[in-house]
Amino acid sequence: MALRFFNTYSREIEEFQPRDPTARPTRMYTCGPTVYSRAHIGNFRAYIFEDLLQRHLELRGYKVHRVMNITDVEDKTIRGAREAGVPLQKFTEQFKDAFFEDAQMLRIKRADEYPAATDQRYIDRMIEMISVLISKGLAYQADDKSVYFRLNKFPDYGKLAHFDLTQLQSTGRVKHDEYDKEHIGDFALWKAWDEADGDVKWDSPWGLGRPGWHIECSAMSMALLGDQIDIHCGGVDNIFPHHEAEIAQSEGVTGKKFVRYWLHCAHLLVDGQKMAKSLGNFYTVPDVLAKGYTGRELRYALLRVHYRVPLNFTWEGMNEARESLARIDEWLARLRQIAKNGNVQRLTTAFEDALDDDLNISAALGFLFESIRETNRAMDQNKMDAASASDWLDWWKRINTVLDLEAAADVVIPHEVAQLAEERENARREKNWKRSDELRDRISGLGWEVRDTKDGPKLTRSAGSG
């Protein structure tokens, strides 16, 4: 089956055909974090979807060149720095660091580049693009000294969001400071400096100021990936106005189609509700780790639902993630015991075929667990030979380049826990069930769970432990 994705632009499943697959890597641009606070798990759901997409493309033989921008100058970062009383760069740096820490914890593959909007070479590029847009009549400087994109001159505006420009006119919500614009929907390319901006300012042909958020992504993607890119991703929140504006700016400058495939990830809900600080259901990666879960478990929980379906995050779901991973771990341990150097044979491609179909992760994981069930049964009946076990391990290795869910080799079981588990095993051998249960409770009090498997007891961290 050919690789197919749902393209937000056409609202259709389309066969994936990068522009120039033989000569150049697939060019992929992903909108990154705005570094004014620590990213929440909803943001990371989108980044994990992008990670899955990149890894699957690579499994299918595509070379991927991925850029993820860091938005370190816009209204929220400036406000945050002002409130904290520190320079902008110092303020944003802590959240950049936190972002990379969390991404690593979730095993998200690093992008090839992480351009920051405040880098002078990209500021220069933004200024250059705005100048071209003005010379083409697609932008104008208003009385407030800011430069705006002229929507009425770009008839394709709204095609990505399937949005009619006249709807924007009819809303009639015109704020006082928007009287300077020709059209209510005209968005800022360059924002003239005002006192609230403090020392956040750059020189430009239109006076001191700073770039608008949308032009940052257009300039950085063009600088690093060229005029035309293959895939552009983000959360559904980015579709309008951000990605719509990116199309207007980039195509306004080049006159060429900017993006071939637009892919957007649906929302994350917590207990069926929109995540909000005011509802007390707002979680960052460290918040989840503080409850005793691992980055691997959170990765699984955020990965397992198809990206176009809203994902409902619950603690019960985290425990299910833990159980699913324990099943994979036990299965691998059994296979490894049986496997010797057998002939490596390509097993079925059902896993990657499912992902070819617009990243159908539920079907892919369904196939994985069905395989685990079947091979476990074969092992129970001693019907698995070394060569087949080795083939299965080889298959796992291949699909794990996409999933990245294997347990780290360095999961350390504390000495005390290991000793109690050994005592419990002795008690079980002596059929001293009372003592065995007591020991299980003590192990559980230390935050570990003991599971009796065919190959003896297995220790795993229990849910909710610190």
Ligand SMILES: [Zn+2]
């Ligand atoms: Zn962007």
